[in-house]
Amino acid sequence: MTAPIIFAIPKGRILDEALPLMQAAGLEPEAAFFDKESRALMFATNDPGVQIIRVRAFDVATFVAHGAAQAGIVGSDVIDEFDYSELYAPVDLDIGHCRISVAEPAELAATDDPRSWSHVRVATKYPNLTHRHFAARGVQAECVKLNGAMEIAPLLGLSSRIVDLVSSGKTLKENGLVEVERIAEVSARLVANRAAFKTDERVSGLVEKFRAATNSPPAGGRG
Numbered sequence: 001m002t003a004p005i006i007f008a009i010p011k012g013r014i015l016d017e018a019l020p021l022m023q024a025a026g027l028e029p030e031a032a033f034f035d036k037e038s039r040a041l042m043f044a045t046n047d048p049g050v051q052i053i054r055v056r057a058f059d060v061a062t063f064v065a066h067g068a069a070q071a072g073i074v075g076s077d078v079i080d081e082f083d084y085s086e087l088y089a090p091v092d093l094d095i096g097h098c099r100i101s102v103a104e105p106a107e108l109a110a111t112d113d114p115r116s117w118s119h120v121r122v123a124t125k126y127p128n129l130t131h132r133h134f135a136a137r138g139v140q141a142e143c144v145k146l147n148g149a150m151e152i153a154p155l156l157g158l159s160s161r162i163v164d165l166v167s168s169g170k171t172l173k174e175n176g177l178v179e180v181e182r183i184a185e186v187s188a189r190l191v192a193n194r195a196a197f198k199t200d201e202r203v204s205g206l207v208e209k210f211r212a213a214t215n216s217p218p219a220g221g222r223g
Contacts, residue, residue, distance in 0.1 A: 002049070004048065004049050004050055004051045005049065005050055005051075005070040005071065005196070005200065005202050005203060005206070006050075006051055006052075006053055006063075006068065006069040006070055006071075007027065007045075007050055007051070007052050007053070007069065007070070007071050007072055007206070008052075008053050008054075008055060008059075008060040008063045008064055008069040008071070008072030008073070008074075009022075009052060009053070009054055009055075009060070009072060009073050010054075010055065010056065010057035010060050010072075010073060010074055010075075011054055011055065011056055011057070012056075012057060013096060014057065014073065014074075014075060014095065014096040014188045015054075017095035017096055017188070018073050018093070018095060018096075018188065021093055021095065021210065021213055021214065024213035025206070025209040025210045025212070025213040026046075026047070026209055027045055027046070027047060027050060027052075027206075027209075028045060028046040029043050029044075029045055029052050030043050030044045030045065030046075033052065033054070041053055041054055041055065049202060050202075050206070053069060057074055057075060057078050058078055058081075058082075058125075060072045060073065060074040060078070060191070061074050061078045061079060061081075061082045061084060061087060061191070062082070062084075064087060064191050064192065064193050065082065065084035065086045065087040065193065066086070066193075067086070067193050067195065067196065069193070070192065070193050070196040070200065070202075070203045071190065071191065071192040071193070071196070071197075071203055071206055071207070072190075072191050072192075073093065073188055073189070073190055073191070074188065074189060074191055075096055075186050075187070075188050075189070076089070076092075076184070076186050076187055076188070076189055077100055077126065077129070077165060077184070077186045079189060079191065080126075080129050080184065081126045081128050081129045082128070083128065085194075086193055086194045086195065087191055087193070087194070088191065088192045088193070088194040088197050089189040089190070089191045089192075090190060090192065090197075090207050090211070091189065091190040091207060091210050091211050091214060092187055092188075092189055092214075093187065093188045093189060093190055093210070093214055094187060094214060095187065095188045096186065096187055096188035097167075097185070097186065097187050098165050098166060098167040098186045099165070099166050099167075099182055099183075099184065099185050099186055100126065100129065100163060100164070100165060100166070100182075100183040100184045100186060101163070101164070101166045101179045101180075101181060101182050101183060102114070102122070102161055102162070102163050102179070102180055102181040102182075102183065103151075103161065103162050103163075103164065103166070103172050103177040103178060103179050103180060104154065104160060104161040104162075104177060104178065104180055105154050105155075105160075105176055105177060105178075106176055106177065106178050107176075108154075108160065109178045109180050112180065114180050114181050117134075117137075117139050118138075118139060118140065119139065119140045119141075119142070120134065120139060120140070120141050120142070120160070120161055121141075121142045121144065121159045121160055121161070122141055122142070122143050122144065122159055122160075122161050122162060122163050123143075123144045123146050123150050123153035123154075123158055123159040123161075123162045123163075124143055124144070124145070124146065124150065124162060124163035124164060125145065125146055125147055125148070125150070125164070126163055126164075127143040127145050129163075129183070129184075130143050130163045130183075131143060133163075133183050144158055144159050150162045150163075150164045151164075151171060151172065151174075151175035151177055152175065154177065155175065155176070161180075162177070163183065165186065166179060190207060190210045190211075192204075192206075192207055
């Protein structure tokens with residue numbers, strides 16, 4: 001009997017927007033998925049050939065790139081951070097919109113000019129993406145890796161600036177920070193393991209269902 005394919009979805013901000021798209025693509029989690037008391041990570045779906053795992057966004061990319069999951073949903077920020085060669089992102093789902101930005105304390109920003117930077121110390125959960133961005137500008141970036149609470153790093157002297165996801169900007173403002181440079185716009189993508197997409201018709205078929213559900217052309221740059 002053929003093993004079911006594994007579809008990885010992220011916990012957090014993207015999930016609520018992803019569920020209607022999954023339903024439109026004909027993929028619905030079992031009732032236990034919606035049980036807030038459940039600690040389970042793997043769930044059945046209405047399709048016996050597909051199971052869902054619910055993991056951290058950064059782990060979605062790793063599971064799919066290494067073939068432990070065959071497809072999933074993840075933000076383009078995570079795709080850019082890891083830059084896995086085996087991660088194929090064929091569909092922009094047009095959800096989870098935000099941006100990756102550089103931010104610094106408002107009092108520093110009042111007299112600062114990002115064009116004059118030659119060296120920056122930055123707190124971020126995106127060290128690879130951050131290094132590439134600043135290297136392209138000829139700026140040396142010293143990255144302090146954090147998994148959260150980025151906004152208090154400047155306040156506590158851990159770094160002078162941060163690189164993080166920004167949506168409304170409210171969290172930055174409440175912590176005395178302002179955006180000074182925008183690195184990239186972010187949206188959620190349907191991703192697939194490149195080998196699985198080429199060899200398993202179920203995976204390529206799932207991609208086409210999501211493409212139809214979003215009426216989306218292939219996402220550029222990741223084919």
